[in-house]
Amino acid sequence: MQFYDYFRSSAAYRCRIALNLKGLEPERTFVNLRTGEVRSDWYTKINPQQLVPTLIDGDATLTQSLAIIEYLDEIHPEPAFMPKDPLGKARVRAISQTIACDIHPLNNLRILNYLTGELGQSEEAKNQWYVHWVTLGFTALEAQLAASADTGTYCHGDTVTMADICLVPQVFNARRFNTDMTPYPTIVRIDEALAQLPAVADAAPGKQPDAV
Amino acid sequence: MQFYDYFRSSAAYRCRIALNLKGLEPERTFVNLRTGEVRSDWYTKINPQQLVPTLIDGDATLTQSLAIIEYLDEIHPEPAFMPKDPLGKARVRAISQTIACDIHPLNNLRILNYLTGELGQSEEAKNQWYVHWVTLGFTALEAQLAASADTGTYCHGDTVTMADICLVPQVFNARRFNTDMTPYPTIVRIDEALAQLPAVADAAPGKQPDAV
Numbered sequence: 480m481q482f483y484d485y486f487r488s489s490a491a492y493r494c495r496i497a498l499n500l501k502g503l504e505p506e507r508t509f510v511n512l513r514t515g516e517v518r519s520d521w522y523t524k525i526n527p528q529q530l531v532p533t534l535i536d537g538d539a540t541l542t543q544s545l546a547i548i549e550y551l552d553e554i555h556p557e558p559a560f561m562p563k564d565p566l567g568k569a570r571v572r573a574i575s576q577t578i579a580c581d582i583h584p585l586n587n588l589r590i591l592n593y594l595t596g597e598l599g600q601s602e603e604a605k606n607q608w609y610v611h612w613v614t615l616g617f618t619a620l621e622a623q624l625a626a627s628a629d630t631g632t633y634c635h636g637d638t639v640t641m642a643d644i645c646l647v648p649q650v651f652n653a654r655r656f657n658t659d660m661t662p663y664p665t666i667v668r669i670d671e672a673l674a675q676l677p678a679v680a681d682a683a684p685g686k687q688p689d690a691v
Numbered sequence: 692m693q694f695y696d697y698f699r700s701s702a703a704y705r706c707r708i709a710l711n712l713k714g715l716e717p718e719r720t721f722v723n724l725r726t727g728e729v730r731s732d733w734y735t736k737i738n739p740q741q742l743v744p745t746l747i748d749g750d751a752t753l754t755q756s757l758a759i760i761e762y763l764d765e766i767h768p769e770p771a772f773m774p775k776d777p778l779g780k781a782r783v784r785a786i787s788q789t790i791a792c793d794i795h796p797l798n799n800l801r802i803l804n805y806l807t808g809e810l811g812q813s814e815e816a817k818n819q820w821y822v823h824w825v826t827l828g829f830t831a832l833e834a835q836l837a838a839s840a841d842t843g844t845y846c847h848g849d850t851v852t853m854a855d856i857c858l859v860p861q862v863f864n865a866r867r868f869n870t871d872m873t874p875y876p877t878i879v880r881i882d883e884a885l886a887q888l889p890a891v892a893d894a895a896p897g898k899q900p901d902a903v
Contacts, residue, residue, distance in 0.1 A: 545792075585797065
């Protein structure tokens, strides 16, 4: 396996946690998002979306972090990232997608660059944009997690699921933008439990070889 | 089953196609996104994210369109929305997520309202934003679909998958914003094939009881 990674990418961070939990150690290539290497000819041939992560497994090229995580879970079933029952799976996917579809895409680097570049917005307006969307998303997620009997030590019961794999990078990212986390005690509690796991801690951006 | 819908929501439109393909006819409630009904107390109790769609099945409340579509596919396996092999599943999920994570969230109503409201952008700048992100996304998707031997009559082979269910509303939406579709012949060809299916055609926004 070959994994195309960037230390600060939340989507790559999710996959690093997943790979660590499965005990997989693919060869890694780091693709710099800041310098525009992600839009280079060589990388565009691998991933036309010009996004990280990409996973190469044999002849297959896999993109999109959640698709990669479910793929890893199917070919390496232990430890399982998904509950067995359809409703449990739907809940884990919904939490994952709340983060991956409704929070993260609004706040990644290419969007923030468009705000300050093409739209001529100030750093302050950019930061307000960030906090606005993460606040909306976390407020809903906190309500859903706090209200559900399915929430346990982690987002869904007492084993780590794809939902947790998505939560950790989003919390990291929110803290980087100085988001006040006190309104989200359930999210904070789960994130703290996850941080105790070496597979999670070792995937942190600051611990990667390309961290600057 | 109870389905919370809005005619113009792309995410609800995906689920309408999925429900039609499975031959399911849930009771429907229409939640107006334009008037802010989606942020009302009564609907926030059902869906704290204040987004459509929501599906109620027995005691369970399901959110997030892709999670709902995979749930419907698990409890009503025919016709199948997903290939059987892990790589095929990963490809279908990746195409779906390219649309649902990297194109659609940037262009839905709440984002466009923030651009013209909080950020004081003109209608022209808003439309440029729309076309910018859909162009980036469709360019990558066209390259991926055109290059792959897995692409058939539809996005993945000759049966309708979740990827197609995501494609139709995104193409509809792009056309509504006058996106030039000529650079995307594979996307247009697949969309035309899908439009022939009554389950797809009947899910169109203009055919819904709440269409205005």
